[in-house]
Amino acid sequence: MRRRAAGRSTAASRRGRPAETPAERKARARRIIARLSREFPDAACALDHRNPLELLVATILSAQCTDARVNQVTPALFAKYRNADAYATADPGVFEREIQSTGFFRNKTKSIIGMAQALVERHAGRVPDSMEALVALPGVGRKTANVVLGNAFGKNDGIVVDTHVQRITALLGLTRESTPEKIERDLMALVPRSQWTLVSHLLILHGRKTCVARRPRCEHCRLRPLCPSARVP
Numbered sequence: 001m002r003r004r005a006a007g008r009s010t011a012a013s014r015r016g017r018p019a020e021t022p023a024e025r026k027a028r029a030r031r032i033i034a035r036l037s038r039e040f041p042d043a044a045c046a047l048d049h050r051n052p053l054e055l056l057v058a059t060i061l062s063a064q065c066t067d068a069r070v071n072q073v074t075p076a077l078f079a080k081y082r083n084a085d086a087y088a089t090a091d092p093g094v095f096e097r098e099i100q101s102t103g104f105f106r107n108k109t110k111s112i113i114g115m116a117q118a119l120v121e122r123h124a125g126r127v128p129d130s131m132e133a134l135v136a137l138p139g140v141g142r143k144t145a146n147v148v149l150g151n152a153f154g155k156n157d158g159i160v161v162d163t164h165v166q167r168i169t170a171l172l173g174l175t176r177e178s179t180p181e182k183i184e185r186d187l188m189a190l191v192p193r194s195q196w197t198l199v200s201h202l203l204i205l206h207g208r209k210t211c212v213a214r215r216p217r218c219e220h221c222r223l224r225p226l227c228p229s230a231r232v233p
């Protein structure tokens with residue numbers, strides 16, 4: 001079922017206000033980013049890593065798992081597997097046990113070993129820095145590629161749309177779309193390219209602290225004046 005997003009013809013028109021123009025929405029998006037940037041001046045990737053390979057592995061492990069849990073598992077993993085070749089030749093049974101606590105460990109083991117084998121075969125063991133090459137790796141989708149490009153290579157190629165970003169951008173009326181790809185496209189049109197990586201970090205932090213999934217804490221939210229879904233005036 002299509003998720004309703006508060007926006008141009010929903011919340012605004014119900015309240016008798018004129019519909020928001022694209023230019024007004026863009027300006028509102030920038031104000032939202034400015035407010036969240038003041039609230040979270042140190043917003044950054046929450047997955048511990050020292051290089052693109054470590055971030056790629058950590059991001060694959062983070063599917064259906066908290067970043068905190070992944071950060072508990074990765075120090076030992078990164079100490080043992082120091083390059084793509086080490087992952088590519090890992091014993092799957094041993095690797096499964098090493099990452100078991102992150103959940104879905106069989107699929108994640110397949111993805112990480114397969115990804116590393118492809119790195120060795122196609123990229124001389126190095127993580128490529130292009131969207132096209134990253135999404136061609138086994139187990140790597142656009143979201144993972146965006147995480148790596150934005151945080152390990154400093155490239156704003158797209159916007160990470162996870163469940164927090166998906167939920168909050170709908171509540172904020174920044175998109176009416178329901179698939180990550182289309183939400184990402186809407187956000188890319190609203191947010192300056194230089195902030196594409198940042199905006200995900202900000203929305204994720206906001207989703208953990210204030211706009212929580214079960215019951216958004218609108219009464220404590222700095223975005224309230226900018227949010228058509230605010231439960232309190």
Ligand code: SF4
Nearest residue numbers: 211216218221227230
């Ligand atoms: S006002 Fe409420 S719904 Fe809107 S962003 Fe803030 S917490 Fe979320």
